[in-house]
Amino acid sequence: MAYVVAVDGGTESLRAGVYDPSGACLGQASHPYGTEFAPGARAEQNPEDWWTALGIATKAALAKAGINPKAVEAICLTTTSCTVVALDAEGNALRPALLWMDVRAGAEAQAVLATGDAALASNGAGRGPVSAEWMIPKALWLKRHEPHIFDRATTIGEYQDFLTIRLTGRRVASLNNASIRWHYSTARSGFAASLVRALGMEDILDKWPPEVAAPGAVVGTLTASAAEHVGLHAGVKLVQGGADALIGMIGLGVAKPGQLALITGSSHLQFGVSDRAVHHPGLWGSYPDAVYPARHIIEGGQTSTGSILQWLRRLMGGTMDLDALNTAAARLEPGCDGLIVQDHFQGNRTPYVDPLSRGAIIGLTLAHGPEHIFRAIIEGISLGTRAILDEMAAAGFRSTELTVGGGATASELWLQIHADTSGLPVCVPASGAAPSVGAAVLAAHGAGHFGSIDEGIAAMVRPGRRIEPRPREAARYDEIYRSYRALYPALKDVAAQSTPRRAPETASRSPE
Incomplete structure (x- = not known):
């Protein structure tokens, strides 16, 4: 029997799982790491923590699976996207990574949009949005505020690229990450050279990985030292993955035009599959070939979702009993006796694309x-x-159901509220954690078990349950939704004026 290892490097921990070609997970394990938060919506992580977590989690998953590591044929990585690293020639981090949710580069994002470059066509037909989360704004921030780091860097890439270098010694970017966050396009000439020249940072073209590989392509094999670190052998293939949420689409079986995925966790991401290009203000994409050949992905996203519940847990001193709260909350009527929450605790990603917007709880008594x-x-x-979803419909993309993966699937209440608020049936595959399953499908495809990603989905992704919207509750949420949409314009100026002024820039510490 042959096996593959799927790795999911998330916001709070790295998870590893051992799968067989039927999609069965034989063993999995995780290892946590921390995030440093600072004023100005900054969030950083130490890349060495990812490497440590990879070794610990992979070895533990192999032990739980009880297999001979020599039977593992391939490993595939999926990680947070636009978590930007600056690395020296040996692949060591020159500073902490700018985590995906770090939006310090707001001014740089506006500078990117102001160029009017043709590469921005995939973002609202050139009218935006451009997010402060993305690669080019963050790289421009480094060049402007930490030029000593930018100039020293041999590689400016992502979480995924750091692990790829550590595992194989090769500098190869993922087509998935580059398409959705670097303004790379297979429909053009690749990297957005004219855009970075317009920003005065054309030297980044020599710092980005010189090769780009599509999800499912074989990048190389593990070096001897890397194999020892993760408990595998040097002949194991590294198969290209990508952004955790996008690879999660594969794990959910969302591959046909018209299908829609909701990936939940610390943030929410909405992805639709289309057979044509779709561009609309307030949405991202569409991205050709980013996940599947000859298909486009249209994207929406919420920066803070599950992370808001973690915030509530911290406020309650870490004593929050999720089961008890779910039970008590399920007895409440929609609207929670007059409460409405604006979910912009770390800014708004879409449809407003406003890093200065903030969370609010309205109606407290x-x-x-x-x-x-x-x-x-x-x-x-x-x-x-x-x-x-309303913005997607305005762009001409509509779906008849919502396929959900991630943390929210552990709460029947959350799934039911998603069905009631959207008016769509919610489908939850039985295959488990979507990014891990998606990475396993890619690893098995790269190892030669399937001729295409679609074949891998058919063999490894298992159907699950379906939650229908309830008419009475859906009608009530229609009323509440109108009040929710009124919050952003009412609070926008207040949030912008109350955001603390930026402190003088200081050099960031190097990772230990």
């Missing part, structure tokens, strides 16, 4: 308890998803 706030957060996040 002394009669409200933790269960009201808990449910109102879930409702606010779900209504934020509906706002994005």
Whole structure:
């Protein structure tokens, strides 16, 4: 029997799983790492923590699977996207990574949009959005504010690229990451050379990995030292993966035009598959060939979703009983006795693309308890998803169901509220964690078990349950949704004026 290893490097931990070609997960393990937050919506991680976590989690997953590591044929990585690293010639980090949710580069994002370059056509037909989260704004921030780091860097890439270099010694970017966050396009000449020249940072073209490989392509084999670190052998193939949420589409079986995926976790991402290009203000994409050959991906996203519940847990001293809160919240009526939450705790990704927007809880009274706030957060996040689906419909993309993966699938309440607020049936595959399953499909495809990603999906992704929207609750949420949409214009100026002024820039510490 042959096996593959799927790795999912997330926001809070790295998870590794051992799969067989039927899609069965034989063993999995995870290892956590921390994030440093700072004023100005900054968030950083130490890349060495990812490398440590990869070794610990992979070895533990192999031990749980109880297999001979020599039977593993391939490994595939999926990681957070636009988590930007600056590396020296040996692949060591020159500073902490700018995590995907770090939006310090707001001014740089505006500078990118102001160029009017043709590469921006995939973002609202050139009218935006351009997010402060993305590669080019973050790289431009480094060049402007930490030129000593930018100039020293041999490689400016992503979380995925750091692990690729560590595992194989090769500098190869993922077509998936580059398409969705670097303005790379297979429909053009690749990297956005004219865009970076217009920004005065054409030297980054020599710092980005010189090769780009599509999901499912073989990048190389593990070096002897890397194989020892993860408990495998040097003949194991590294198969190209990509952004955790996009690879999660594969794990959900969302591959046909018209299908729609909702990836949940610390953030929410909405991805539709189209057989044509779709460009619309307030949406990202569409991206040709980013996941599947000859198909386009249209994207929406919410920066803070599950992370808001983690914030609530911290406020409650870490004592939040999720089961008890879910039970109590399920007894409440839609609207939580007058509470509405705006889910922009770390800015808004889409449809407003406003890094200065902030979260809000409206309608609090002394009669409200933790269960009201808990449910109102879930409702606010779900209504934020509906706002994005409405923008997709305005662009001409509509789906008849919502396929969901990630953390929200552990809560029947959350799934039901998503169905009720969107008015769409919610489907949850039985295959488990979508990014890991997607990485396993790619690894098996790269190892030669399947002739295409679609064949791998048919063999490895298992159908699950379906949650229908409830007419009475859906009608009530239609009313609440109108109030939710009124919050952003009402609070926009207040949030912008109350955002702390940027402190003087100081050199960031190097990772230990």
